[in-house]
Amino acid sequence: MNLDTYDYLDGNAAAGELSNIFTMDVTAARGQCAHCGAMKRFAEAHLYMQGPGLVARCCVCEHVLLRVVNARQRVFLDVRGMRCLILDTSGLRESGR
Numbered sequence: 742m743n744l745d746t747y748d749y750l751d752g753n754a755a756a757g758e759l760s761n762i763f764t765m766d767v768t769a770a771r772g773q774c775a776h777c778g779a780m781k782r783f784a785e786a787h788l789y790m791q792g793p794g795l796v797a798r799c800c801v802c803e804h805v806l807l808r809v810v811n812a813r814q815r816v817f818l819d820v821r822g823m824r825c826l827i828l829d830t831s832g833l834r835e836s837g838r
């Protein structure tokens with residue numbers, strides 16, 4: 742696949758789609774690329790939305806970090822391209838339990 746022929750958005754464009762899955766804002770999280778090891782904010786990822794779902798690629802090496810496809814009331818989430826995803830919980834309030 743020649744990525745030069747496709748325009749991409751930054752990872753912030755995935756906020757709406759990912760908010761259907763995660764209660765926390767994933768675009769503010771930091772993730773590590775499983776291919777090159779770069780640790781970046783998810784918002785810096787290159788987001789391709791031309792396919793049936795969305796694909797986020799590493800902004801350093803273009804390796805696929807995450808895929809999301811909606812089909813027939815199911816969401817298919819593939820995050821194997823990330824070694825880890827670090828979410829900041831400091832803004833969360835106590836649940837009262």
Ligand SMILES: [Zn+2]
Nearest residue numbers: 774777799802
């Ligand atoms: Zn990478």
